[in-house]
Amino acid sequence: MIIHTIEELREKIKEWKKQNMTVGLVPTMGALHNGHLSLIKKSVEKCDKTVVSVFVNPIQFCPGEDLEKYPRTLEADEKLCSDAGVDIVFAPSPKEMYGEGHILSNDFLTYVIPPFFYTNKLCGKSRVGHFDGVCTVVNKLFNIVQPDFAFFGEKDRQQLIILKKMVKDLNIPVEIIPCPIVREESGLALSSRNKYLSDEDKKYALALSQILFNIKACYNKGITDVKALTETAYSYLNEHHSLEYLEFRDADDLEEKKIADDNTIVFIALKISDVRLIDNIALK
Numbered sequence: 195m196i197i198h199t200i201e202e203l204r205e206k207i208k209e210w211k212k213q214n215m216t217v218g219l220v221p222t223m224g225a226l227h228n229g230h231l232s233l234i235k236k237s238v239e240k241c242d243k244t245v246v247s248v249f250v251n252p253i254q255f256c257p258g259e260d261l262e263k264y265p266r267t268l269e270a271d272e273k274l275c276s277d278a279g280v281d282i283v284f285a286p287s288p289k290e291m292y293g294e295g296h297i298l299s300n301d302f303l304t305y306v307i308p309p310f311f312y313t314n315k316l317c318g319k320s321r322v323g324h325f326d327g328v329c330t331v332v333n334k335l336f337n338i339v340q341p342d343f344a345f346f347g348e349k350d351r352q353q354l355i356i357l358k359k360m361v362k363d364l365n366i367p368v369e370i371i372p373c374p375i376v377r378e379e380s381g382l383a384l385s386s387r388n389k390y391l392s393d394e395d396k397k398y399a400l401a402l403s404q405i406l407f408n409i410k411a412c413y414n415k416g417i418t419d420v421k422a423l424t425e426t427a428y429s430y431l432n433e434h435h436s437l438e439y440l441e442f443r444d445a446d447d448l449e450e451k452k453i454a455d456d457n458t459i460v461f462i463a464l465k466i467s468d469v470r471l472i473d474n475i476a477l478k
């Protein structure tokens with residue numbers, strides 16, 4: 195069942211809560227793939243009722259990013275959700291979420307701003323304001339749906355760490371359930387943005403997972419010096435890759451690591467033909 199308005203969704207949630215049912219929320223921007231389906235499957239298994247939100251959130255896109263061309267496939271998304279046992283697909287319009295006129299500047303909208311220490315690095319460095327937009331919309335979705343559990347992919351690991359911090363700092367009564375990255379057989383992490391890649395680009399995109407798997411293999415052999423581990427990446431890169439970052443950071447607070455340990459996440463972002471791809475791996 196698809197619902198477009200907050201009011202109608204709230205009625206449904208109220209009914210479920212009256213019956214003491216647990217509610218799971220899977221927030222998405224649509225263009226659903228098997229990565230999303232793994233989150234949805236977890237929610238359907240764990241919760242009495244599952245809501246999947248499909249909303250391309252304009253306030254998390256920076257100027258010059260792909261807001262207009264971001265893939266929108268609501269009909270297909272709805273079918274995938276109903277086949278997977280989802281109870282409600284919540285697909286609001288920007289106007290429903292942000293009001294008349296879509297005034298999206300932070301002079302006109304109450305934002306949730308995560309700590310600078312968490313956002314001034316990795317993706318936050320090139321996507322200024324992105325995580326403010328993410329935290330604001332996720333906070334709104336939490337207030338609208340009031341889920342017991344919310345499911346987020348480890349693919350967007352910085353987002354996951356920031357959202358966990360938001361839930362803790364603001365005492366939001368929801369449990370965040372992290373879900374592992376789903377990869378193609380080739381190793382490429384699934385992403386809605388993979389749709390922008392040509393077959394040729396997809397071959398170059400394998401560098402991301404190859405670099406991460408190789409770093410993990412070296413770590414497992416006993417190499418912990420981050421400089422040495424970083425150097426292992428260069429042989430996978432060529433003129434088709436524009437490396438944005440390759441960084442080793444703490445899994446809880448994103449502090450930089452000079453010596454890798456079991457609580458280290460290796461983060462990578464690179465561009466291929468102007469398509470920005472990210473991936474990460476936990477060394478444990």
Ligand code: PAF
Binds near residue numbers: 221249251331350353
């Ligand atoms: O990860 C995403 O798809 C989005 O950032 C989210 C969490 C749905 C918020 O718009």
